[in-house]
Amino acid sequence: MSKVISNERIDEDFFLLKVEDQKLSKIGQFYMLRAWDSYPTLSRPISVYDSDDNSVSFLVKIVGEGTEILSELKKGDDIEITGPLGKGFPEDISGKIALVGGGVGIAPLFKSAKEYKNNPNNTVDVYLGFSGTPILEEEYKKICDNLIVNVGGFITDDIDTTKYDYILTCGPEIMMQVLYKKCKEEKTDDRLYVSMENRMACGFGACLVCTCKTNHGNKKVCKDGPVFLANEVWG
Numbered sequence: 442m443s444k445v446i447s448n449e450r451i452d453e454d455f456f457l458l459k460v461e462d463q464k465l466s467k468i469g470q471f472y473m474l475r476a477w478d479s480y481p482t483l484s485r486p487i488s489v490y491d492s493d494d495n496s497v498s499f500l501v502k503i504v505g506e507g508t509e510i511l512s513e514l515k516k517g518d519d520i521e522i523t524g525p526l527g528k529g530f531p532e533d534i535s536g537k538i539a540l541v542g543g544g545v546g547i548a549p550l551f552k553s554a555k556e557y558k559n560n561p562n563n564t565v566d567v568y569l570g571f572s573g574t575p576i577l578e579e580e581y582k583k584i585c586d587n588l589i590v591n592v593g594g595f596i597t598d599d600i601d602t603t604k605y606d607y608i609l610t611c612g613p614e615i616m617m618q619v620l621y622k623k624c625k626e627e628k629t630d631d632r633l634y635v636s637m638e639n640r641m642a643c644g645f646g647a648c649l650v651c652t653c654k655t656n657h658g659n660k661k662v663c664k665d666g667p668v669f670l671a672n673e674v675w676g
């Protein structure tokens with residue numbers, strides 16, 4: 442059991458939950474969270490937004506009963522966190538990197554951008570798409586070279602994929618597929634990584650709920666992913 446350090450409401454839908462934790466997560470990994478006994482049955486898979494030696498933070502969107510309960514936690518409350526889990530974004534890449542996120546899919550891009558920027562040879566551009574009011578713009582601006590925000594349109598329209606050595610994306614599947622199509626057209630699909638958001642139950646490879654088809658057979662998003670090369674999933 443861990444303790445909540447802080448829980449900050451960002452807007453009507455989003456909150457930033459910071460929890461005590463000494464395990465170091467890698468970029469693009471997630472935890473299973475729960476702060477209830479038996480109902481709702483399942484823990485909630487939530488991506489790591491940021492972490493340090495003593496804490497892990499999650500940017501969470503309220504989408505149902507579980508996330509509603511998490512949104513009401515206060516400093517000092519108990520929370521069960523299991524993780525870090527899964528295989529995240531590639532860590533050893535360098536060059537020009539684009540991170541493209543939509544909705545709550547922007548969450549794992551924060552720590553990722555920060556870590557890629559630790560390598561002075563990297564250029565890191567972050568593209569964020571929102572259907573409503575943008576959130577955390579100032580925070581993202583500080584940790585990348587260029588921040589591009591699209592409100593109400595398609596963030597995929599704003600990127601020239603040929604400018605980048607690597608493109609990493611997380612968000613609604615439709616957004617990621619449009620980006621994949623664009624990359625195919627611009628012959629950059631070989632450098633596109635996608636973070637899949639399939640429904641999960643166990644989070645560690647035991648239940649098969651999160652299975653997705655790839656051209657290397659069926660894979661478990663929670664254990665083999667959530668990050669895959671786009672060509673592996675859609676190619």
Ligand code: FES
Pocket residue numbers: 640641642643644645646647648649650651652661662663664
């Ligand atoms: Fe159970 Fe992935 S959530 S195998």
